[in-house]
Amino acid sequence: MRDGFIRVAAATPKVRVADTVFNGEQVVRLMGEGYEKGAKLMVFPELCLTAYTCGDLFSQQTLLDGAQEALRQVIRATAGKDMLVFVGLPWERGGKLYNVAAAVKDGELLGLVPKTNLPNYQEFYEARHFCPGNEIPVEAAWEGGTVPMGANLLFSCKNAPGLMIGAEVCEDVWVPCPPSIRHCMAGATVMVNCSASDETTGKDAYRRELICGQAARLVCGYVYANAGEGESTQDLVFGGQNLIAENGTCLAQSRRFVNETIYADLDLERLTGERRRMTTFPAGEEIRRADHYQVVEFSFSEPDCSGALLRAVDPAPFVPHDQGQRSRRCEEILSIQAMGLKKRLEHTGCSHAVIGISGGLDSTLALLVTVRAFDMLGLPREQICCVTMPCFGTTDRTYSNACTMTKRVGASLREINIRRSVTSHFEDIGQDLENHDVTYENGQARERTQILMDVANQVGGMVVGTGDMSELALGWATYNGDHMSMYGVNASVPKTLVRHLVRYYADTCGEKELADVLYDVLDTPVSPELLPPKDGEIAQKTEDLVGPYELHDFFLYYILRYGYAPSKIYRLALIAFEGQYEADVVYKWLRVFYRRFFSQQFKRSCLPDGPKVGSVAVSPRGDLRMPSDACSRLWLEELDRIHGQENKL
Template sequence: MKHGFIRVAAATPDVKVADPQFNRTEICALIRAGIERKAKLMVFPELSLTAYTCGDLFGQDALLSGARRELKEILKETEGSDLLAFIGMPWERGGKLYNSAVAVQNGRILGVVPKTNLPNYAEFYERRYFEPGNEVPVMVSWEGQRFPMGTNILFACEEMPGFIVAAEICEDAWVPCPPSIRHTAAGATVIVNCSASDETTGKDIYRRSLITGHSASLVCGYVYANAGDGESTQDLVFGGQNLITENGTCLAESKRFANDTIFADLDLERLNNERRRLSTYPVRDDSAYFTVGFHITEEEYDLERPIDPMPFVPTDEGQRNRRCEEILSIQAMGLKKRLSHTGCIHAVLGISGGLDSTLALLVTVRAFDMLKIPRNQIHAVTMPCFGTTDRTYQNACLMTKKLGAELTEIDIKEAVTIHFRDIGHDSGNHDVTYENAQARERTQILMDLANRLNGMVVGTGDMSELALGWATYNGDHMSMYGVNASVPKTLVRHLVRYYADTCGEEELKTVLLDVLDTPVSPELLPPKEGEIAQKTEDLVGPYELHDFFLYQILRYGYRPAKVYRLAKAAFGGEYDGETILKWLKVFYRRFFSQQFKRSCLPDGPKVGSVAVSPRGDLRMPSDASSRLWLEELEGLS
């Protein structure tokens, strides 16, 4: 529960139709298992205490009294536990029967939520047995307890203000205006659904899409428990497809046609931060709701949720390829518009044989093809200097040739040496002046060449470098349009690989793959025995870590200790805690101190949910202090 995580479960018990005693024993066994797994919320299917498919037996007093009797046993089972469980059962009030979810915890009933929308079409006949539920809660008494009954009930945790639960039942989620809409507008962060949705061909896909979509549009966690094996198969089959989703992401899903319990840790901080960020999310109004408080005990545990170490890169190959094609199109469309608006029919970019300039060239080629401008009006300029190696030089030249662009070579050693003389710098001193003079000389050449050609300088720097400030101010930091400005380094690799795999030219593919295999380097220091001497990730840290930090910090606003915890979970088999902490501190120090470079970025297209443009996603003071963030990391291990 630390850092806003809460463990939840969706359970499908084995049931026997119209046998509450058997069903209770199965439910209690799953409750015990949930308590052992440290779950704080567990959801059971619709009418699971009796089974959903009882038909006209719902009119029998024996069944109804048997269900109430077994509910008492369930209450006994929960005594001494802080697990909040929602049990599906028929509930009688005022001479009418209601299809209900009964919320129980620590031996008490906290509330009864009746189903609002009763299907009476196709295979469903619920209006034959049940009444639609009342929205406005009323107080009811049973076995010496008093509790609210109605759909507008919020179950609010006293220890975690962001943990607020509301319930709907099966069909409620399938109607045009589900109760969960008003529940979340009233403050609910977690929706539970006790369901009995039968199986027909393709229905599982629609069901998953529906529940995942609800969690996305409502910015909530959604715990969906479905009836399964054991229900009557007289006319229907129930597959027990349980789902736990969070803000559009499916965290856990059970196998169909096998009764199972799934667990996942919802991130309530993520949900609350997202609602706070979205200016269109409604202001909380719980005036029409009855709030029931409940208590939980904080416990430590390893996280039980998928944590993607590469949040910018889809793990599924098909989805990754679609994403790559989409991003390349966004980048190219952005450049296309800028070229056509300015009337430029020439583009100039520095080509180093590294990843970023390679991607920029590939995007520029695509934009020129869209505009039907000959590729030879793309001027790829290679500018060898003190740190250039034969490998990157040859790759730059061959790649440019294979893509049909115009290659220009301008050796800048003499110009930089004269510059050192002019400013009184010892060329044997390989300090920041030595490095940045080369970067600025290259940018000057590109800008002046673009002026001469009436063209545009296309920027090559990526978002990871901008986040760390790993760019020379007014050097590679500057361009006339930065096509890679919102593409992180981990994604740059996949974009280049995707192009290599789909270009259809074997020689071009070979050189692109070699670029991918080349260590990331600005090549500003002299090579050692012909090999790159300056490897970026040795100096500022692994880009896969920095991209992970960047995503968690900017996308979700997580505090440093939580970013560290997530990183340890994501990279546990690859980096130890000490290494992760070291580079996280570096990230925060550089991210804050280098904001001035991001405050004056050239234009460039946003391609994902995270960007650092001062005109778009990141309006951050250039002189903000990092003290709070770094202090939180002290003492962590």
């Protein structure tokens, strides 16, 4: 299965109450549509072959016989179709009636999962007709043979690694301890639910939260198919709200009061990778043995979701798209950063902070965070010492912004021109001032760091680091230069998010003069300003040298958060940045990222302390225990191979 994606569908057929012939035909019709659209797993509502609202007609043998004939119709229709289908119907066994989800694949009935929690309150009277299902599987007679029947059935795909499916029926997911908990602990990565949940005011929001929440706590995919139009409206209305969720995210949702089929591509590698990291997630095999699970195996002839993905791929995974959510996220992150610095200042007894202020994004954010921390401590802002250190590459624009910003927030400002000291140092080591190599650049960065440390000693303060996570991932920092500080407030903030944090502060600070300078900082090209300017303008643009940060942050997220392979990240990047970056450009900068990420770990292995703000961080004491001497060969070779294959197409 390419990149671990599987296409799933949740379908609501229009039904006629007790008309099993019509209902079977509608299920078969939708199955055909799902097959044409590449669905490998398709889920239909509870009791949809009869309709959920048959009431006492469930005691009629004619209806039960009709349901079985409709099931035969569905089974025949799956022959030759490379898809697994779950469909709801009543099932008689041992003189008792059960509400089951039947699993059908390629002309064969694989198993029956009975509903174990029967609602018998308010509008529900299921115990009048059905018995609670058995957990431990037993054999149920079918067509001269038997099929397994029980709640503890899992359906495992032999040639799609990571695909193991468990099933619930409606109310099962609404109870305090849903069967899906046990199923996922036993190894299920995808849950299906054949449901008939009626509509009442506000129930749709709760239903969505319920399904998404269950997918989150169980780190699974969840495919929920609900009954809709066609059910009896004698006392109830069914809205057909179908949902497909993955680890807390709603990938697809149907409209209410309209019978629809929804599709989405579940990412099994994301789910299995997440579980692998969680040492608290149990090992499924032991639980399957202890709870007497039966695993029914099947296979797909083409377990491949190789076409266009039916899921959004966010080009900015660190940044929420919704304005309200983004504002809340920015406020939260600023508070986390400030709280971290506040504690460190309190613990060390420092009443001063020292920041190298450049007029760039990172030092701007560090200053804003420090201001917030000082306000929390009740310390005067003038005890924040901002040091601007112009040298060969400093431009009037960044210098002016640094000075204006410091004044507007009420911090103190020291200007220390380092041209003379750097020039003297270059003379000492025999460095030609006209040779603008790495020594020329790094000599300035280390001189600035030395000054900041010494000024901190002078005032009894702490050097607040400014470097962000994107730079640390790429190793775009001078070792023992801007790489070093006494507390790095931006250490787990990616560059794409730094920009939004500064913009949020500008939008909400309520001070026009400060906001204006922050907006100008946002419009300034990202640069270390270590090379002389050209015609007064910045000559050294970081993204021209190491690549666009929006690409690198995308790579960083999927490499560290989910451990995706290079081929998958390359594919996702092509989707996310379609129309913005050509394939060769994505390949070029992804290769640069891997090469630098591996070779520059030695810088991350000795990072200063700093607060983690999101799900991805590079602290050597926490999220990234990576050896400094690891080789990137396997990753680069796979990337080269997949890019070569793409070019041959």
